[in-house]
Amino acid sequence: MSSEETPLGQCPMPLNQVSEILMGHGSGGKLSAQLIENLILPAFRNPELELLDDQAIVSLNGSRLAFTTDSYVITPIFFPGGDIGELAVNGTVNDLAMGGARPLYLSLAFILEEGLPLSDLQRVVESARRAAQCAGVRIVTGDTKVVGKGSGDKVFINTSGIGIVPAGIDLSSARIAPGDAIVLSGTIGDHGIAIMSRREGLEFEGDLRSDTAPLHELAAAALQAAPDIHAMRDPTRGGLAATLVEFAARRHLGIEVDETAIPVRDTVRGACEILGLDPLLVANEGKMVVFVPHQGSERVLDALRRHPLGRDAARIGTVTQEHPGFVILKTPVGGQRVLDLPFAEALPRIC
C-alpha cells in the first residue's frame, strides 16, 4: 500500500492505520478519497483513470467515447420522488452528460437478494425502462445475479454507459482555471434529505422529494451557450462540498463560494437543521455544477434557467489563485470558513 499523502491530505487517519472497510469508505468523504487514491488508483494508473472524473473519455476509431460505471446500493429502494431503477439510469446518464457526451447506450446489471418480491423487481425494471426512454438511451446489455438472504440487500444495480463527445467539447476537472465562474443548476440537498427522512420515518412539513432527473438536456443547453465550459459535475455523494473540495484539491486552486447564493429549499433547510446536517454535504441526483470562464457565466445561467430542471440556477462562486487547495465559504453573517469534508459522511447508502 502506498503511504504517500493524498491530495486531500488533511485526513486525520492514514489509510494504513485502517485495516478493514468501514462504511465511510463509501461515503464520498475523505475515507473514500483515501481508498481510491491509495489503493485502487495506483494499481491501474493510466491517463484516463488518473483524471478521476466521473467518466473516462477514450478514443475509438477517431471518435471520442465517454464511458462510465456506477453501482447503486441505495436503501430504501423506493423513496419519495423515485426508486433505485430510475436512479440507476439517471445517475449514469448524468455521468456521461457531465463529460459533455450525448448518452447513447446503457448496461443494466442486477444483484438480487433471495426473497425479493418479484413485484418489487418488476416495479424497478419498469421505472428503469421509463427513465431510459425519457433520457433517450437504449439498454442494450444486462446481467442478473442472485445472492442468498443476508448476503445482499434486496436489489443492487450497476449501470454502465457509453456516449459520444461532440467535436469541440473538452470537459474535465483538470481544466478548471483561476477566474472560472461556478454556476449551480438549482437547489441542493433534496435527494439526501428525502432518503434520510424516509429511512428514519421522519415527517417534515412540506414536500421532501428526491431530485433524481436526467441532466443530458440541461448539460447540452449549457454547452451550446458556452462551448468553452471547463468542467461539469453532478454533486452526488458527499454533496456540493465534495465536488468543490475535490476540485480545489486536485487542481491546487482556491475556490470561493458565497453561501447565501446557494439555493436550498426551506423544507430541506429545516430538515437539515433538525437532523444536524449541512445541506452542502447532502447528496443531489438532479443538479449540476458548471465551471466556466467568467465571460460565459451569464450565458450559461440564462441557458440553465430556460430549462425546467435549471430554473433555480445561480452563480455561487469563483475559482481563484488565492489559498490554493482550499474552498472558502462566505457565510450569511459576513464571515468566512474553510469548507472541509467529514472523515466519513453521515448518510451511508444514499445512491
Add this chain to the structure above:
Amino acid sequence: MSSEETPLGQCPMPLNQVSEILMGHGSGGKLSAQLIENLILPAFRNPELELLDDQAIVSLNGSRLAFTTDSYVITPIFFPGGDIGELAVNGTVNDLAMGGARPLYLSLAFILEEGLPLSDLQRVVESARRAAQCAGVRIVTGDTKVVGKGSGDKVFINTSGIGIVPAGIDLSSARIAPGDAIVLSGTIGDHGIAIMSRREGLEFEGDLRSDTAPLHELAAAALQAAPDIHAMRDPTRGGLAATLVEFAARRHLGIEVDETAIPVRDTVRGACEILGLDPLLVANEGKMVVFVPHQGSERVLDALRRHPLGRDAARIGTVTQEHPGFVILKTPVGGQRVLDLPFAEALPRIC
C-alpha cells in the same frame, strides 16, 4: 407480467406462480431464462438486447462497438486457480471476445461489505490489475460502494467492457445454421468443481483448479482461421449444457453432441461422480464453444490447438434440422438422451 411461453417452454413452473426471487433465478437454468425473457426483456426490448448474446454490438460513428456487463458474486472470493478480481476481468474480456471484438476498455465497480479486510481488497485489486495487463485492456473508470455487515458478502464486482469488432466479423447465436460444426476449446467443468470443492472443504485426488483465463487470443486465432464463424460463446453459468440448450431453443434448430468427444479431466469427472453433478452443467471460465460452417471446422480446431488454452480442443457435435429446439446427446454406451437444463442449478454464486 407477461404470461407468454418462453422459448425454453418445458419449464415446470411458470414465472407467474413464483412470487419472489429464488437462488435458481441466478443459476443459468430455466428459472434464469424465465426471469430474463418474461420480466426484463419485455421492458427494454430492442434489437441489440433481444439477441440475448453476452454482448451487444452497436454502431457508433461507423464503428461496430461491442458492449457488455457482468456482476461477479462468487464465493469464496479466493479459490484454487484464481480470485474474484481476475475472474471479473477475464469474464468481461471473454464476453467481448465471444462477440468477435478486440477488448479495449473496462470499468471496475466494487460493492464492498463493511469489515472486509483491506488486505483482501488489495489482493483482489492486484489480481484484477494483472489480469487486465495480461488481456491488454485498460481499466479506465470505476466506482466503489460500501454496504453494512450482512447487507453484502465481502466483495461484489461489476465489470463492463467495450471493444471494437473488426470489419467482416459478424457473430451471434442468431446466425447458427444447420450443418454448423460445434467445436469446444478444451476440458469442461474445471471452474465449477474447483469452487465447489473449496466451498465444501472437499479434498479430491489431483489438482482441481479454476480454468479462468482470457480468451481474446484464442478467439482471434479461431476467427483468423475461419472468419465465417457464426457464433462463439464461453459456457459459464449453467455449463456447456446451458449454451447448447439456449442456442437450440432460440434458433429452433437441433443440436447433436457426441458425449464421448467432450473432454473432461479425470479429476473433474471423479469429483462430479462423488458430488452427483453432470460435468455438462458445471461452469467454465476459460473455455469457448465455436459454431462454424462444417468446412471451416478443421481450420478452427487446428488454430485452437496451436494455442496453450486450446490444446484439448475437440469437435463435439453438429447443428441439424432434426428435432428442432432440442439437444440430443449420444451417450458413451451408444444410446441417446435429450439434454435438458435443471429448473435451478445446484451451484449458486459460481461466478
